[in-house]
Amino acid sequence: MSAGHHDVSYLAPKETLFKTVWSWVYTIDHKKIGVMYLCAVLAMFFLGGVFALLLRMELWEPTKTTVEGVTGTFLPTVNTADGQQITVNNMYNRMFSLHGTIMVFLFIIPSIPAALGNIFLPIMLGAKDVAFPRLNLMSWYTYVFGGVFALYSLIAGGVETGWTFYTPYSTTTNWGNVTSMVLAAFILGFSSIFTGMNFIVTVHKLRVPGMGWFDMPLFVWAVYATAIIQVLATPVLGITLLMVVFERLFHIGIFDPALGGDPVLFQHFFWFYSHPAVYIMILPGFGIISEILAVHCRKRLFGYRAIAFSSIAIAAISFLVWGHHMFTSETAVANVVFSALTFLVAIPTAIKVFNWVATMYKSSISWTTPMLYAAAFLFCFTIGGLTGPPLATLATDIHLHDTYFVVAHFHYVMMGGTVLAFVGGLHHWWPKFTGRMYNENWARLGCILVFIGFNVTFFTQFFMGTLGMPRRYATYVDEFTTWHQVSTVGSWILGIGFLIHLMVFLQSLVAGRKAGANPWGGLTFEWEAASPPIEHNFSHEPVMTHGPYDYDTALPPHCDPKDFPLPDPALVRRVHGAH
Amino acid sequence: MITQFSMLASEIGPQQKFWFRHNASTFGDTIDPIYFYIFWVSAFFFVLLMALMVYFGIVYRRKPGVAPQPSASHNTFLELSWSVIPTILMAVMFYWGFKGYIGTRIAPADAETIYVTGQKWFWTLEYPGGVTTKDNERIADVDVPVFAVPTDRPVNFIMTSTDVIHSFYMPAFRTKRDVFPNRYTNLWVKALDQPTHRVVGDTTKGFTVEQIDEKNKGYFLFCAEYCGDQHSQMGGRIIVVDGPSYQNWIQKQSDTSNIDLVTLGKLLWSAKGCNACHSIDGNKNTGPTWKGIWGETHEFQDGSKIKVDLNYIRESILEPAAHVRTGFSNQMVSYAGRVNEREIRSIATFIMSLNDAHTAEAQAEAEAELAEQKALKEAPAAPGTPGTPGTPGTPADGATAPKQ
Amino acid sequence: MSTVPAPTLDMDLPPHARHVPQAHWRNAKDEAEAAKLGMWLFLATEILLFSGFFCAYAVFRMMYPGNWHAASSYYLDWRIGFANTIVLLLSSFTVVLAIRGAQTNRNWMIVVNLAITNLCAIFFLVVKLGWEYWPKIQKGELPGANFDYGNAQGSHDHIFLSVYWISTATHGFHVLVGIFVITWAMIKAMNKHYGPKHYTSLENVGLYWHIVDVIWIFLFPLLYLV
Numbered sequence A: 001m002s003a004g005h006h007d008v009s010y011l012a013p014k015e016t017l018f019k020t021v022w023s024w025v026y027t028i029d030h031k032k033i034g035v036m037y038l039c040a041v042l043a044m045f046f047l048g049g050v051f052a053l054l055l056r057m058e059l060w061e062p063t064k065t066t067v068e069g070v071t072g073t074f075l076p077t078v079n080t081a082d083g084q085q086i087t088v089n090n091m092y093n094r095m096f097s098l099h100g101t102i103m104v105f106l107f108i109i110p111s112i113p114a115a116l117g118n119i120f121l122p123i124m125l126g127a128k129d130v131a132f133p134r135l136n137l138m139s140w141y142t143y144v145f146g147g148v149f150a151l152y153s154l155i156a157g158g159v160e161t162g163w164t165f166y167t168p169y170s171t172t173t174n175w176g177n178v179t180s181m182v183l184a185a186f187i188l189g190f191s192s193i194f195t196g197m198n199f200i201v202t203v204h205k206l207r208v209p210g211m212g213w214f215d216m217p218l219f220v221w222a223v224y225a226t227a228i229i230q231v232l233a234t235p236v237l238g239i240t241l242l243m244v245v246f247e248r249l250f251h252i253g254i255f256d257p258a259l260g261g262d263p264v265l266f267q268h269f270f271w272f273y274s275h276p277a278v279y280i281m282i283l284p285g286f287g288i289i290s291e292i293l294a295v296h297c298r299k300r301l302f303g304y305r306a307i308a309f310s311s312i313a314i315a316a317i318s319f320l321v322w323g324h325h326m327f328t329s330e331t332a333v334a335n336v337v338f339s340a341l342t343f344l345v346a347i348p349t350a351i352k353v354f355n356w357v358a359t360m361y362k363s364s365i366s367w368t369t370p371m372l373y374a375a376a377f378l379f380c381f382t383i384g385g386l387t388g389p390p391l392a393t394l395a396t397d398i399h400l401h402d403t404y405f406v407v408a409h410f411h412y413v414m415m416g417g418t419v420l421a422f423v424g425g426l427h428h429w430w431p432k433f434t435g436r437m438y439n440e441n442w443a444r445l446g447c448i449l450v451f452i453g454f455n456v457t458f459f460t461q462f463f464m465g466t467l468g469m470p471r472r473y474a475t476y477v478d479e480f481t482t483w484h485q486v487s488t489v490g491s492w493i494l495g496i497g498f499l500i501h502l503m504v505f506l507q508s509l510v511a512g513r514k515a516g517a518n519p520w521g522g523l524t525f526e527w528e529a530a531s532p533p534i535e536h537n538f539s540h541e542p543v544m545t546h547g548p549y550d551y552d553t554a555l556p557p558h559c560d561p562k563d564f565p566l567p568d569p570a571l572v573r574r575v576h577g578a579h
Numbered sequence B: 001m002i003t004q005f006s007m008l009a010s011e012i013g014p015q016q017k018f019w020f021r022h023n024a025s026t027f028g029d030t031i032d033p034i035y036f037y038i039f040w041v042s043a044f045f046f047v048l049l050m051a052l053m054v055y056f057g058i059v060y061r062r063k064p065g066v067a068p069q070p071s072a073s074h075n076t077f078l079e080l081s082w083s084v085i086p087t088i089l090m091a092v093m094f095y096w097g098f099k100g101y102i103g104t105r106i107a108p109a110d111a112e113t114i115y116v117t118g119q120k121w122f123w124t125l126e127y128p129g130g131v132t133t134k135d136n137e138r139i140a141d142v143d144v145p146v147f148a149v150p151t152d153r154p155v156n157f158i159m160t161s162t163d164v165i166h167s168f169y170m171p172a173f174r175t176k177r178d179v180f181p182n183r184y185t186n187l188w189v190k191a192l193d194q195p196t197h198r199v200v201g202d203t204t205k206g207f208t209v210e211q212i213d214e215k216n217k218g219y220f221l222f223c224a225e226y227c228g229d230q231h232s233q234m235g236g237r238i239i240v241v242d243g244p245s246y247q248n249w250i251q252k253q254s255d256t257s258n259i260d261l262v263t264l265g266k267l268l269w270s271a272k273g274c275n276a277c278h279s280i281d282g283n284k285n286t287g288p289t290w291k292g293i294w295g296e297t298h299e300f301q302d303g304s305k306i307k308v309d310l311n312y313i314r315e316s317i318l319e320p321a322a323h324v325r326t327g328f329s330n331q332m333v334s335y336a337g338r339v340n341e342r343e344i345r346s347i348a349t350f351i352m353s354l355n356d357a358h359t360a361e362a363q364a365e366a367e368a369e370l371a372e373q374k375a376l377k378e379a380p381a382a383p384g385t386p387g388t389p390g391t392p393g394t395p396a397d398g399a400t401a402p403k404q
Numbered sequence C: 001m002s003t004v005p006a007p008t009l010d011m012d013l014p015p016h017a018r019h020v021p022q023a024h025w026r027n028a029k030d031e032a033e034a035a036k037l038g039m040w041l042f043l044a045t046e047i048l049l050f051s052g053f054f055c056a057y058a059v060f061r062m063m064y065p066g067n068w069h070a071a072s073s074y075y076l077d078w079r080i081g082f083a084n085t086i087v088l089l090l091s092s093f094t095v096v097l098a099i100r101g102a103q104t105n106r107n108w109m110i111v112v113n114l115a116i117t118n119l120c121a122i123f124f125l126v127v128k129l130g131w132e133y134w135p136k137i138q139k140g141e142l143p144g145a146n147f148d149y150g151n152a153q154g155s156h157d158h159i160f161l162s163v164y165w166i167s168t169a170t171h172g173f174h175v176l177v178g179i180f181v182i183t184w185a186m187i188k189a190m191n192k193h194y195g196p197k198h199y200t201s202l203e204n205v206g207l208y209w210h211i212v213d214v215i216w217i218f219l220f221p222l223l224y225l226v
């Protein structure tokens, strides 16, 4: 890191190809690590998405038999080397298990924090890097290492346990390669812990002088709350998965009822992590939505403190509700307690949604792709969130548990929430970290297709769920055929939408217009840095002259006042009081 | 697609509503309204929020050169109301859901007990007196067992599993409960007084099951906890019958003495779940097919060669792991105690009939045996109870025949 | 070696006095505080990791109370556990003394105390392996399905042994890691990397070692003395 490079873009190639490659492979620059993470999680998203398309194809028809007794639908029947037959069902079971595990452990958990968070969290704090840059690099290689295990498992037979690895099925099945997939999830957990620790310390210790806790952008708050959950919940998953591995290798019997163990204990352990994990998935998405809304509506966020505190409240309460995944297996008393606590966690989320919509009031909305995504997020996530209460309500969950209603619920929050926020954030920050603009109209088209495709795919599943269609079904009774076919068609629209986004991004990288330092007129620190930022982010440490969302009083950096006119100061004083 | 839509409408007409399916138990009346309460609260907030979003999106879209109007960035009254009102609405959800749920958990004292066993990948229901179901129906390409539930009293299912976790799910009854190995869980229902079937006849002539409403074939039973390969085929058909029909149903299921061995074998093939792994059309599945194997000699994993005969079939049923065919891994657990000697014999005879070279022989044996049964029954001194009539030459307590 | 000679040139200073923070830190104080905060977070993850074992322990003890008691007193010798407890307590104390050595700028005190700590750790592992694990393996007192039912005290001994094995093995693994990091700190100390103003990594090693001890303090009574 010689002084001469300091003012060069972090993406600038080095003198030789080898040095350039080395500067990535052995980088401790948070932006490069973030970009590598970004490429990896996108690849994983597409892989998981291909599995999703395949499994939706398989569900086109209710049973194995197609026209005139020809057996085998979309997925083939295969004979393995040792003469075992992988049936159509088994293929399907592999599809959804791989889809679920890849999407959860390799895509969505690292997606926003490790990719966009890594790139932008330090910049938004005005810092040169995260607190522990080498730990950051280690987190990335741990992720790669875990990913290798997962891909090995995929090639060496896959898994067919579902992403939840429920015992005793997962410890007794001899299909596929469960052990290495469980190990992969175990290793990926460490990667997540490292990232979380790093971010917590960064937020505590690397804020620019003068930046108080309530001067932080809300994305930082959200990632901070996420990091707390990552650090506190993931170790429990680690130990649980380790016990599953031991169970498979040495039959230790802790989770195996045949040896006097307790399979429900596994479920408790698993959900003690995996419920907080769903907030690991969504909180960073909340953060992105707050940023997008503020910038593209040119508006101070309504209820900044409420949004910030609700992130922390969600993180705290999320540890107390795991039992709501087990209403059909636990005792009545435990269920009642968990049901009540689950409703508590919905309240801070509700507060956020209201605040976001209120932010749009009297704002100046520019309908760019990020803003379209924010609106799509508000639509889909609200549906996803609102279908949480019927699952948290005891009487109704008994009917809805393990049906497509749950499948629809979690896709509406994960896909309709996190993924939409992620893709929106990607467009929002794309000019910043690549230095190039993308094609706005094509991106808008992609967004609209994704939005339509998504709702067609998953809204149908709410009906199926209430009608009683169980999940993880390779075959089903005829009466659901139409619903399933509509859903499958939706997944194609979704696929085309993402394909368009992919093209837009590639086009932008190759031939995109150069981006200015602040194309949207944002006020947070990342818009003060160059596009793309230089190696140490800023040539001079930035100074706090305004809050992150003071759009009524502050002119965005690098911007022409004509493009971003400020309201009459007298009016502003009347509304906000003297500043 | 259009034909399918109309099919959907005609076939399901009385079965499905838009959201929930036709309700068959007393739980529906408490649970469905809770759902719709949540639904309408949610719809209200959703529409409100989306309407505002779209309205703001249009009215406040950016106009070049025009500054936004400043507006307050918080408002205590608004913020309090959108915290407190949802909280109150959700408290109602919780309380109502809790009350509805507690009602579904405690079984009434007069409930009829039915024992349920889940096993990869089929259900067995044991009615009072140790009677299990033999009827089956073809749904979605698999033969699933048919179970009856009476309308005149509640039923308490006491459930366990022999291998992994399953979940007993009856959507029309709005209830489900996980089924664990090495542990009992229970679930109760009270069917509404709307029988779907009636069972008529008597012990000598035999019983027949009649569907009452031509559109209502009965209700689905699903396995709702992922349990492996054929999780999606681990279903059943639940029919609802009135009190007298229920007694007839039990009689019908208990009495197999007037069914010949080949037919009984075929019934058991699906009723006991053999069909989950063994095909009878020659297709390879989790286990070896039954077609054409009788009398053949096979190679086994331990290197031995064995001819398929009554002894071998018997061993495979009672001690499946003893000899495993090459090319397969043993996924089966012992059926000792769950089939009696006549049933074993019937399965063997059925397998015999599946080899074209032995079909005639099997038929002859089955007829002869049926005649024997008849004779036994007509002789007043015969001790046999229905279901375990003690074939000559085998011990009467065949079900627990000693190993080896 | 008890006093540092008065420095004339920068290069004459011992390494600890020449420390400059990494480029992204605003000052050395922030860097040190960050390292400590990071360590505390790490300790939190450790506690949660072991809390998984403690929960499993509690559940099975509730499920099989009588068997649990019998298995504990039959399979585990409290004297071995007690000896190990004493050794670990002692080592915790020596780690504190090592840090004291850094604060008071007595390098020999750091090195000697770390060496004693490491000896204690090795003693602990040798006792664990030689007097507990090895005889147990020979007698077939193994977890779960590998358990040899020859001398069973009840029907669920193997579950007790599973909990015993995985929790003590995981703890033992932590002791092993401890030996490595203590050695690392010792090497740094020998190269005079620690001084009154700069001993954060030594402190962190100490914190790690304390948590390893504390976990043992919980494991010992739960497993050996029930």
Ligand code: HEA
Binding pocket: A164, A278, A279, A281, A282, A324, A325, A342, A343, A345, A346, A347, A349, A350, A351, A353, A381, A382, A384, A385, A386, A387, A388, A389, A391, A392, A393, A397, A400, A401, A402, A406, A409, A410, A413, A414, A417, A418, B041, B042, B045, B046, B049, B085, B086, B087, B089, B090
């Ligand atoms: C991003 C991930 C994410 C998020 C954010 C959520 C959010 C919520 N989830 Fe979800 N959930 C999952 C991911 C997520 N979930 C996954 C992956 C599963 C299944 C795992 C598996 O089995 O494979 C699952 C399953 C699941 C279950 C278990 C279902 C079952 O298996 O039977 C339950 C039950 O309580 C539940 C509840 C909730 C609730 C109450 C919320 C709340 O946080 C939602 C709060 C939001 C709102 C309520 C909307 C906004 C509010 C308003 C507009 C105000 C007005 C509202 C009211 C008056 C109600 N979820």
Ligand code: HEA
Binding pocket: A045, A046, A048, A049, A050, A052, A053, A055, A056, A096, A097, A099, A100, A101, A103, A104, A107, A108, A161, A162, A163, A164, A407, A411, A414, A415, A419, A457, A471, A472, A473, A474, A487, A491, A492, A494, A495, A496, A498, A499
């Ligand atoms: C982040 C989480 C995430 C995401 C984003 C998705 C995305 C999708 N999921 Fe996934 N899903 C899960 C997490 C997720 N899922 C989990 C955890 C489960 C439970 C698993 C279990 O039960 O164990 C599950 C289960 C699940 C099921 C239920 C299976 C069953 O229970 O039997 C279904 C069925 O429809 C489904 C469908 C889809 C579809 C169509 C998408 C789509 O949104 C995918 C969109 C992506 C693409 C389409 C790929 C990108 C585009 C291309 C590759 C271009 C090429 C395209 C064309 C040529 C058209 N998922």
Ligand code: CUA
Binding pocket: B118, B119, B120, B121, B165, B166, B167, B223, B224, B225, B226, B227, B228, B231, B232, B234
């Ligand atoms: Cu049995 Cu699923």
Ligand SMILES: [Cu+2]
Binding pocket: A274, A275, A278, A321, A322, A324, A325
């Ligand atoms: Cu949850």
